[in-house]
């Protein structure tokens with residue numbers, strides 16, 4: 001038996017994203033095989049395809065971090081209850097045994113990895129994962145919605161937690177149209193923050209407002225950070241949610257309040273930035289790095305999804321066969337929210 005999948009054998013442009021048919025594997029001890037009903041793209045998929053200087057991905061690799069589907073085969077030592085069950089995959093991989101894992105900080109595990117980055121991911125018809133990567137799909141939530149949630153919600157939640165966002169704070173979300181940005185607005189609102197957002201197109205700014213941002217800005221205006229000041233009585237934002245890096249970082253730091261926290265999870269425009277240290281220490285500010293989040297938080301986030309308190313914004317849906325168009329859309333920066341991949345269609 002074979003399955004279709006997207007595969008990266010060498011880094012490069014779209015033509016290095018190969019559609020292949022590969023044998024369907026049997027799950028080993030402690031593993032299960034999931035028939036995927038939906039998966040979702042993240043910016044990481046582009047890095048996996050294009051490569052990152054100084055970083056080695058284990059090629060060949062099936063990309064894709066997010067996925068939801070039905071358990072169709074069990075390896076030895078797994079619980080029978082999973083067979084036929086609808087599940088969402090935990091994208092973060094950790095040992096489950098070390099001190100960090102036992103403390104619940106599994107993203108600090110020395111063996112930490114991500115589906116589709118350190119081992120084969122979800123841009124395929126099936127996937128083999130450890131039983132401990134499974135969570136039940138929230139009742140009443142579609143496959144597309146279930147697959148669109150994990151990585152972006154987990155990332156956004158973890159960032160806001162580390163930045164200690166509290167009710168009454170002003171939260172500035174940079175690139176509100178991204179998967180993590182749309183989630184940060186919704187989670188920030190749940191936490192009682194007042195939200196300002198940047199969006200590079202009118203559609204993205206409208207979406208941010210619909211999700212709850214009270215002010216939106218266009219980052220193409222070189223003085224956009226001054227507007228943050230004017231919307232906050234000259235104080236600046238208490239928490240800034242960054243995932244763009246180079247092109248916005250200096251403006252972000254200028255828009256940060258005294259005692260403010262800037263938290264970053266990505267650098268889609270480049271990772272080299274300038275930091276004016278005088279301003280940072282005189283203003284008692286913090287810059288915080290963040291990647292992924294705790295397994296236990298994902299359980300909480302799925303509950304919020306089931307209660308309809310958060311809802312991933314789905315930009316578009318492509319079948320696995322159309323994965324090139326999906327990558328192209330993500331790379332063009334036109335997408336607002338998540339790009340979902342559904343099973344192969346002839």
Ligand code: ZN
Nearest residue numbers: 095098101109
């Ligand atoms: Zn561990």
